[in-house]
Amino acid sequence: MLITGERLAARLLHAAVTLLCIFTLCIDLVAAAGKDYYKILDVSRDASQQEIKRQYKTLSRKHHPDKNPGDEKAHERFIELAQAYEILSDDEKREIYNRYGEEGLKNQGGAGGGGGFHDPFDIFAQFFGGQVRFNQRGGARAKPRGPDAHIRVPVSLLELYAGTEIEIDISKQAICPHCDGSGAASPDDVETCTVCSGSGVRIVKQVLGPGIVQQMQTTCDKCKGKGKKISKPCPHCKGTRVHREADFLAIRIEPGMADGEKIAFEGEGDQHPDHEPGSVVFHLRQEPHAMFERRGDDLHAEVTITLLDALVGFSRSILHVDDKTTIELKRSSITPPGFVHKLAGKGMPHRQRSGASAKHGDMYITYWIQFPKTLGGDAKKQFKNILGKSDFEWDGGNSSNARDDDSHQGQQAPGRPEAHDEL
DSSP states (O other): OOHHHHHHHHHHHHHHHHHHHHHHHHHHHHHHHHHHHHHHHHHOOTOOHHHHHHHHHHHHHOOOOOEEESSSHHHHHHHHHHHHHHHHHHHHHHHHOOOOOOHHHHHTTTTTTTTTOOHHHHHHHHHHHHHOOTTOOSSSSOBOOOEEEEEEEOOOHHHHHEEEEEEEEEEEEOOOOTTSOOOBSGGGGEEEEEETTTEEEEEEEEETTTTTEEEEEOOTTTTTTEEEEESSSEEETTTEEEEEEEEEEEEEEOTTTTTOOOHHHHHHHTBBBBOHHHHEEEEEEEEEOSSSSETTTTEEEEEEEHHHHHHHOOEEEEETTTTSEEEEEOOOOOOTOOOOOTTTTTTTTTOOOOTOOOOOOOEEEEEEEESSSSSOHHHHHHHHHHHHTTTHHHHHSSSGGGGGSSSGGTTOTOOOOOOOOOO
C-alpha cells in the first residue's frame, strides 16, 4: 500500500510528539524520585529569590533545634530547609534541579551529590547573626564588596542574662525585581554601546610630536563605562536598577552576651548590580538596670539596711535579674558600712559552648547603713546605756563610710575593698 507524502509527514510528526512526551515524562519521574525542594520551602516553582529567602527565614526559625529540644523531626526539617535554600538560592543549581531534579545535581557533583551540603547552622547564621563568611559558589567575589551598615540595638540586662530573640525591621536598597537590575524596560531595550563596542573603555590617541603618538585608555563617556546603553528605562525603578525594600532580621541574643558585642549578617546590606552586598552589623548596647551593675560576668548591687539590722543581723530577699529567682540575704553578725557580701555563682552566665556545663559569675552586694536623722532624749539615754558599756569589741575602721542618703551610692568603702563569702 502506497503512503502519500502528507500521511508520512503526519506520522513522523506524531512520532516526534510522542517521543517528546515520553522524554518529558522521564524527566518528571526522575525529578519526582528526589526531594521536592519547592514543597519543602512551601514556595511555587516560579518564586523569586526574595520569596525563597523570606520563607527560609520564617521556617528555619520555627524548626530550629534550640526551639525544639529533643524533637528529631524538627531537627530533620531544619536540615531539609537549609538544603532546599542552598539549592534554590543558587541560580545555576536551581536551573539544573528544575531540569533534571535531584539526580541531575548529583551527576553535576554539586550540593546533594558528591560535594554534599554546607552546615545548616552556617546557613542559618547568615540570617540570624554570626561571624560566618559563606560563599555558595566557593570562589572569590567577582564584584567589589559594598559598605557595611552598622546599627545600635538597645538591650536590657535581663535579655543579656536569659537570652532572647529580637526581630528588627529594616529598609534597604534591593535590586529591582522588574528589570532584574538592568535598568531597562525589557531586554530588547539594552543596546551595546557603539562607541566602545561594549568594553566600557576607549583608546584616546594624542600626538605629542613628529612620529610620537601617546595612547591612553579612558572610561567611555558615552556609556559611563557600562558598555551598554538603555533606550527605554524601567518604569518601576526609573532606570536606577534598584529600589527600597522592607525586610526583617532576627537577632539571637545568647545568654551571657556582653555590652558592645557585635552580631553580623553577611550579605544583608544594600544591594546593587555593580557590587556584592555588605553586612548588616548590630552593636548591642546594654541599658542601665535599676539595681544591678554588670562588670564582666559578675553582678554588683548596693543594699541599704537600717542601723538595727547592721548591729543585730537581718534576713531579707531581693529579686534576681531574671525577675523570677529570689536571692536570700542573711547576716547574723555585725555588718559594717561598705561591707561586700559575695554570692558565688549568682552572676551572669558565661558564654556557653557546645558540650560545656553552664557556669555563672558571682554576685557582690555592698551594704550601706541607714542612720536615723534625729534621736529623742529617751532614745539617746538608751543608746548610751547600751553602747557606753566597756564589754564591746570596737572596730577601728572609719565610721564616715556610713550612708544616710542616696548621694553615696556607688562608692566603695575605704579600707574594705575585699569581698566576703556568703556567711
